[in-house]
Amino acid sequence: MIRTLMLFAGLTMLTMVAAPAATAPSSPAGVVDSFYRWYFSVNTTHGGWREHFPQTHAYLDSSLFALVSKMLAEENRAKGVILDFDPFVDAQEPATSFTVGAPISNGASVKVPVALHFGKGAGQGRVIVVLHKSGTWQIDNFSYGADGNLRSIIAQQMK
Secondary structure (H helix, E strand, O other): OHHHHHHHHHHHHHHHHHOOOOOOOOOHHHHHHHHHHHHHHHOOOOOHHHHOHHHHHHOEOHHHHHHHHHHHHHHHHHOOOOOOOEOOOOEOOOOOEEEEOOOEEEOOEEEEEEEEEOOOOOOEEEEEEEEEEEOEEEEEEEEOHHHOEHHHHHHHHOO
């Protein structure tokens, strides 16, 4: 009986962590925090974020969602990867945790810095998440500083 209850409790917790929030956060930093909580909850599962990508629809701008979906479909068709890095952490290795920074308003958009922490000795990375408000705050792009941004990299790789 105790094992059954523990299994049920564990599955309940896993389901709660893996599913995106039912209601969208009302602030840019809240959207980014919620997105990365989703990302870290699924990225270690079978298939990682790619397998669970449809769950990001609530977080991503519809055109960014469509662009990444198109990229994933092409990867499936070609049986290879288009991006040789994880676009949400800007690295080829998995991040172990994240810290959301203070939002910076820039006209109609808001930039939210995210510090990404990697395993011992691997250091830190940084991604700037760009959001705009279209009814709710949505992620419009992921910026990697001098290395470019997700939209332009996908467009270049899919030429």
